[in-house]
Amino acid sequence: MKVLVVKSTPDSVQDTLALPEEASSTQELLSQIGLWPSRYAYESLLTAYADIGDKESLLRTLDEAYTVLPSIKDRQGKPLDQKIPIAFLLDLYTRIVCSSPDTNSLCEEILTKISSVNGPLPLSFCIDTVKVLLAKGRPAAALEIFKMISFHRPEVLLESLPLYAIAGGLNAGALEPFLNAANLDNKQLLLLRNKFKLYFNRYGRPVNELASQFEACLKDNNVEGAIDILKKFSKSNNSLVISFVVPKLIHIGYSLMDLVNQIRNPEINEALAFGYVLNNLSSLEEDSDLKACLDNCLKLVNECRAKKLLPFSGAVRIGRFHVEKLMFSVLSVSDKSEIEKVTKSTAMHDVFGIFNHSLSKHGLYSLYNQIFEALLISKLHAFHNIPINTVIQLVAEVCAHQNVTFNHNDWLLPAIKDVGVSEDIIRRLSSDRSAIESPFSDINALLFGSQSIHMGSNSSEEPSVSQTGIQPTQKVSTTAESLVASQKIDPSDLENKLQLISDSWGRHKKVILLYNLVNLGADDLVERVLQFIPDNYRVTYEPLKKFALVIRSCLESVDAKLKAPENVKQIIQDLQSLSSNELFITMRGPHMDTLFRCWPADHISELISMTKKLSRFGFNSVSLQLAGVLINRGLSDKVSTLLENNETVPFTFLVGTLQNTLTEPAFLSTMEYVKTVDPNHIHNFVDHCLRNAALTSNDDDIFQLVRIVVSPPYGMDLLQVCIQPTLQVLYRRLKECKNLPKDILGAMVPISEKLNASTEKTSA
Numbered sequence: 001m002k003v004l005v006v007k008s009t010p011d012s013v014q015d016t017l018a019l020p021e022e023a024s025s026t027q028e029l030l031s032q033i034g035l036w037p038s039r040y041a042y043e044s045l046l047t048a049y050a051d052i053g054d055k056e057s058l059l060r061t062l063d064e065a066y067t068v069l070p071s072i073k074d075r076q077g078k079p080l081d082q083k084i085p086i087a088f089l090l091d092l093y094t095r096i097v098c099s100s101p102d103t104n105s106l107c108e109e110i111l112t113k114i115s116s117v118n119g120p121l122p123l124s125f126c127i128d129t130v131k132v133l134l135a136k137g138r139p140a141a142a143l144e145i146f147k148m149i150s151f152h153r154p155e156v157l158l159e160s161l162p163l164y165a166i167a168g169g170l171n172a173g174a175l176e177p178f179l180n181a182a183n184l185d186n187k188q189l190l191l192l193r194n195k196f197k198l199y200f201n202r203y204g205r206p207v208n209e210l211a212s213q214f215e216a217c218l219k220d221n222n223v224e225g226a227i228d229i230l231k232k233f234s235k236s237n238n239s240l241v242i243s244f245v246v247p248k249l250i251h252i253g254y255s256l257m258d259l260v261n262q263i264r265n266p267e268i269n270e271a272l273a274f275g276y277v278l279n280n281l282s283s284l285e286e287d288s289d290l291k292a293c294l295d296n297c298l299k300l301v302n303e304c305r306a307k308k309l310l311p312f313s314g315a316v317r318i319g320r321f322h323v324e325k326l327m328f329s330v331l332s333v334s335d336k337s338e339i340e341k342v343t344k345s346t347a348m349h350d351v352f353g354i355f356n357h358s359l360s361k362h363g364l365y366s367l368y369n370q371i372f373e374a375l376l377i378s379k380l381h382a383f384h385n386i387p388i389n390t391v392i393q394l395v396a397e398v399c400a401h402q403n404v405t406f407n408h409n410d411w412l413l414p415a416i417k418d419v420g421v422s423e424d425i426i427r428r429l430s431s432d433r434s435a436i437e438s439p440f441s442d443i444n445a446l447l448f449g450s451q452s453i454h455m456g457s458n459s460s461e462e463p464s465v466s467q468t469g470i471q472p473t474q475k476v477s478t479t480a481e482s483l484v485a486s487q488k489i490d491p492s493d494l495e496n497k498l499q500l501i502s503d504s505w506g507r508h509k510k511v512i513l514l515y516n517l518v519n520l521g522a523d524d525l526v527e528r529v530l531q532f533i534p535d536n537y538r539v540t541y542e543p544l545k546k547f548a549l550v551i552r553s554c555l556e557s558v559d560a561k562l563k564a565p566e567n568v569k570q571i572i573q574d575l576q577s578l579s580s581n582e583l584f585i586t587m588r589g590p591h592m593d594t595l596f597r598c599w600p601a602d603h604i605s606e607l608i609s610m611t612k613k614l615s616r617f618g619f620n621s622v623s624l625q626l627a628g629v630l631i632n633r634g635l636s637d638k639v640s641t642l643l644e645n646n647e648t649v650p651f652t653f654l655v656g657t658l659q660n661t662l663t664e665p666a667f668l669s670t671m672e673y674v675k676t677v678d679p680n681h682i683h684n685f686v687d688h689c690l691r692n693a694a695l696t697s698n699d700d701d702i703f704q705l706v707r708i709v710v711s712p713p714y715g716m717d718l719l720q721v722c723i724q725p726t727l728q729v730l731y732r733r734l735k736e737c738k739n740l741p742k743d744i745l746g747a748m749v750p751i752s753e754k755l756n757a758s759t760e761k762t763s764a
Helices: 021-032 039-052 055-071 086-098 108-115 123-135 139-148 154-167 172-181 186-203 209-219 223-230 235-251 256-263 266-281 290-306 320-332 336-342 346-358 361-378 388-401 412-418 423-429 442-447 476-489 491-504 507-519 523-530 535-541 543-555 565-576 580-587 592-598 601-617 620-632 664-677 679-696 699-710 724-736 742-763
Strands: none
Touching: 039 055, 039 086, 055 086, 055 108, 086 108, 086 123, 086 139, 108 139, 123 139, 123 154, 139 172, 154 172, 154 186, 172 186, 209 223, 209 235, 223 256, 235 266, 256 266, 256 290, 266 290, 266 320, 266 346, 290 346, 320 346, 320 361, 346 361, 346 388, 361 388, 361 412, 388 423, 412 423, 476 491, 476 507, 476 523, 491 523, 507 523, 507 535, 507 543, 523 543, 535 580, 543 565, 543 580, 543 592, 565 601, 580 601, 592 620, 601 620, 620 664, 664 679, 664 699, 679 699, 679 724, 699 724, 699 742, 724 742
């Protein structure tokens, strides 16, 4: 329910409730349907006041809620004990602060109510509030909440704050009060200050001497002087050129080709060209002639490509402001009715199609990554009345259409999945296809590996047709499987395929192939492909062979060549001696989940030790992933040391993966764990397991899992357990099965009836 609040003149204020006349009318309507007074109604009204910035009415209504809510009784006359939750107060504080034009504004009254709460404040809500306020450019308000948090290790939160501060347009100085309030020793303070400085230098707006001189020249109308300053820019200033220099030059009417002819620096000219394209696409308005604008922009792109100015080959870095401006422009010319019906924007496809022609694959990935990041942390409710979650779905659909893919371990995929992006789009965005060359050095690739890009390789790198059966668009995982099959049945075909890979694949794509061969336990092939890696890189990936041997030792039958447990023990000892950096490069990948499931049970302590080394890079989710697999394997007694910041393992880490769905024993073992420690998420756990099975498992495994769920002792109703997308996937999959067992058919009848009824209702 939405509550509409219209501010009135002081004359319309009622003596009884001291609220605007329209709000009072809303109360009367709510009272008629039994919702006034109630916590829900008060929260809706308070939220509306906060959003429009009516602080006086908000505080008056909040005080009234504190007085009225405790006195509300049920029909039997018992107090309902309705209280305003702390999480809502934090949200209210964020809204009212952000509605003020003063970036240093506070709301002391709400802060007083928050601080007067008995007991500790909810840590996760407080941390999120601090991050949101920083991302909104409200450091003073964020600091007040930060001071209220009881930290065990404040440096953990502090290390994450620069990301949000940059999104809010802040500089490193804005975070200095947070460091002072954290009660850290001098060594920790120095370390964090240096980290902040490095982070802001890398990702923040470069406020340097050249930028200051450039801006000063323009203020003095000294355009020639500004151009002379621009000639001194280097490749490291590309983001500044795109987001800062170009808009100012366009504003004074400078044409791109005039600039290019004067600058004569290929790297800066590339940035200028893309900056002009981005600015044109970010300047669309509702009454713009979209076709004419796109034609002109495409003409500019083609002209730049002919002069080797595009595609821009560098990493695209633009701030949240520029992302929001771009999205507002694109959605202003989109067909709203089209979006409402099919969650698609033809205009967005057309506009972002221009980027496909003006950016390299790496640049395109970088741009989309920043768009998603900005949308996810912006906390905006809508663009042109289009909900923010719908906007994210639109961008994801365009990404999938353009074959932009992300590392399956990337933070992005679960984040956009949580806002409603469909499973089909998620699968299309998640790929193990080859990674293109990164412009960063290897040490930066190591430090920022979670954002490494996995996309189709350049067409020049692959043959159009191959007698080996390896197609240009074929997934690397499929190629790995074909190599294993050829090794068993056709050695000559194997040699042809390996020769093709050696001659035409890039280094990064070969590394991805290595990971997938490890996942299959194909240590012999891992050794062969390692020979295709340049000597100066090969030693880095040598441990992959040992990981493959561990997996093979689990997958093989008893007469395997690797026969003695001592061999496995020695391999594990060797792997345990790897450094954090070596584990980071060789352990994380498509083979990690399989490795966890195949690791010998009597050597789990060594695996836990290795996994903890990865936490130095901030990948705590790896520990949770291992904990989930151990629970799947019936080893829940070994997970306690992995749960440093969690009381339990979140159910999302317990449901297996599309690659490794839960077997019957694993499901039963995990079900008992969830029932014991996290009973509130039993339905979520079962829903995810059924969906994974429906998407990837064989028929017998699906039948057995459905039987377990619907039969005693669980006896669950699938309609109660599963969300609509799961029911649809399960129904479509089982509908395709031949010889469907009677008990499974009976379990599917209610699902069929519900889905058919929904279809009829929609069509009507």
